[in-house]
Amino acid sequence: MNIPLSILRKISREEEISLNQLKEFLASGKIAIPKNKKTKNKRFCGIGKSLSTKVNANIGTSSEKRSLKEELKKLNVAIEAGADTIMDLSTGGDLKKIRKEIIAHSKVPVGTVPIYEVAIKAASRYGTITKMDKNLILDIIEEQAADGVDFMTIHSGVTQKGLAAIKREGRLTNIVSRGGSFLAVWMIANKRENPLHQSFDEIVKIAKKYNVTLSLGDGLRPGSIADSTDKAQIQELTTIAEQAGYAIENGVSIFIEGPGHIPIDEVGTNVKMAKTLCGDLPLYLLGPLVTDIAPGYDHITAAIGGAIAAALGADFLCFVTPAEHLRLPDLQDIREGVIATRIAAHIGDIAKGVRGAKDWDEKISKYRNLRNWKKQELLSIxxxxxxxxxxxxxxxxxxxxxxxxxxxxxxxxDLWKRRRNRKN
Ligand code: SF4
Structure with a gap:
């Protein structure tokens, strides 16, 4: 939570929140400003209470598509389209090199999911991800923090209790989080508790040392409407809420990650539950996708869910692209995903009464009425x-x-003009 005064002043000006209020919300964890102590000269933003809704875009290689050049192009496309933060979710190629290049080229804060690199290293060293160990996990978290990562997803809420709930209650789509599945496989094979859960205090120490924001990931999020708001999801949220409190007490900023696939009538319940259980900490939602039936259009299903969630208090929306569930997104997918999610965020901001949100709509409507196409173009998202x-x-x-x-x-x-002319 150690943020330079110049950045606080800039955010305070941009968001029209008093400096004192900003500092107070930052200290209590209700606002997070993802900024590694090493990161400089980026477009930093505040995420949380009383601020506009922010948008994250995911980029990164896969084991089949490993082009760093392509991912750097995606980075630029996402930032040009207005993403506030970027996450590097690479799982293919030289992960350290890719991460460092993305951090070096990004004009906005960068996040990662360290358990991906841990699992890939364990698989290449020992032939199986079930050989991940605590030392490897902490080493990679520290290495990524030292590289300048501003925020990290940590799936520390996946527990044996949550896995037992899935086994007992059953699910249509099992575990859909990549990080969640790596940890579940490890926990089942080793018959032990999640190492991220067991080492959470050590992770908090590393985060504090480098001023990294921890994004407490929802590794057991529902992957289909049928599984929404089930026992495993709620169990994980309860665990995350406790860990979040510990991190905030120890001076580390937190995002609470939320689902996933949620029917539209449960979005409000989910936002309220996360906000209430976690003490109004910044809520970072992956969608939510409000139906499962639209592969190829999931940027739309997520934008519908995201708009409602943002209107009801979600602070940070992770984009979803048209490629979701189908393939690694290309440049056009990235662009459409960012714009769709920015629309959702803005719709939320109108309802939240965020300063300037309604004014934007009023301005474009004024020029639409005047049929001033140039001004409409400049004002369009x-x-x-x-x-x-x-x-x-x-x-x-x-x-x-x-x-x-x-x-x-x-x-x-024209009618009014003619009438006015006749009167004159
Ligand atoms: S023709 Fe006029 S009223 Fe019709 S859509 Fe275009 S600007 Fe709007």
């Missing part, structure tokens, strides 16, 4: 898309091809 669609111009310069000479706005405006 995606000016590039705006320009592409406006290529198809109407023969009448100030309307569009939708209603053309029957432009509703123009028809009424």
């Amino acid at each position: 995606d000016p590039k898309r705006f320009r592409e669609y406006r290529q198809d111009k109407s023969v009448i310069s100030d309307v569009c091809t939708m209603c053309s000479k029957y432009c509703a706005l123009k028809v009424v405006e």
